[in-house]
Amino acid sequence: MKIEKQFDDILLMITAAKERAVLAVNIELIELYWNIGKYISHRISNSEWGESIVQNLSDYIFKNIPDVKGFSSQNLWRMKQFFETYYGNKKLSSMVRELSWTNNLIILSKSTSEQEREFYIQLAINERYSSRELERQIDSAVFERIMLSEGKVSAVLREIHPKSIEAFRDNYVLDFLSLPKIHSETDLRKNIVKHLKEFILEFGKDFAFVGEEYRLSVGKKDFYIDLLFFHRDLQCLVAIDLKITDFKPEYIGKMEFYLEALDNDIKKEHEKPSVGIILCKNKDTKVVEYALNRTMSPTMISKYETELIGKHVLEKKLDEFFRLEEENKK
Secondary structure, eight states: OHHHHHHHHHHHHHHHHHHHHHHHHHHHHHHHHHHHHHHHHHHHHTTSOOHHHHHHHHHHHHHHSTTOOSOOHHHHHHHHHHHHHHTTOHHHHHHGGGSOHHHHHHHHHHOOSHHHHHHHHHHHHHHTOOHHHHHHHHHTTHHHHHHTOOOOBOHHHHHHOTTHHHHOOSEEEOGGGOOOSSOOHHHHHHHHHHTHHHHHHHHOTTEEEEEEEEEEEETTEEEEEEEEEEETTTTEEEEEEEOSSBOOTHHHHHHHHHHHHIIIIIOOTTSOOOEEEEEESBOOHHHHHHHHHSOOSOEEEEEEESSOOOHHHHHHHHHHHHHHHHHHHO
16 A cells, blocks of 8 residues: 555656646647737738738648648637737736637637636636636626625625635526426435536535535434535635525524534534535525624525526626716716
8 A cells, every 4th residue: 555655656746747748838839829929910010911911821831831730810810819919918918828729719709808808817727617617607607797796795704714705606607407497495405416517617616515415413413504515725614505585684593503513523623614605596685784794604695596697688787887886986
């Protein structure tokens, strides 16, 4: 067993080296596309090249280096757009080199503002999204949902876990569960466990699943937490209580009990205090605010949607939000 552990050390070295090699290749590739985009942009802006020249360039590359792919006229125009979008922003021009070309193109084509691009670039880097995962996040309008969020967390949660505002969301879209409009809490819980990969993608990859209907024995009675996770970044247990109704203040008392039991009986010494998420079908912001003002529980109240909200609808709401903000500043 001891020698196998030593062999595992070698495996880790190999894996780490392979990851560094892939990253280095990707950085070189993005740097190449950046420089080609810069070259084309400057030639066209100086009226040295017309649009037809780009097609001629693509044909010339293929003729002389036929085994090299990715230099169609369409992709060459994308390189130009890529350079022109980021060259004036030192921060983003550095960050885009950490993403694959495919992810860069997804963000470039689906984002409409510099703020939105920066949001998804940072999110893709932090979460290490595949292209499919990144598209899902953009199509579910994560940026708009967070910008429009009225999320409230208890003062205790902010104090214990300052990063909780970044780790948790006000609203989660669970369209992948394919739940009917009328469903039970059991239906909700079982479908989440069945689609755990998609659920963690929506909640964040730092969530690690611990258990369903996790049993807590207190005194002579057993109690069950709907879902229990561990958050790797916050280094704490996260209890999720599922509700198919509007949020009610009395739900917090139940969560306080769960968190007390977790911290006393389950939490390990090196871990931070446990956090609770009450995931409801809907909530009144004012009711949530009043309920959290006096609580000593590190709890977040979130709501879930069973259908994907149209991105264009949220974009319209966000435009209205920014417009009102500007008017209030005057």
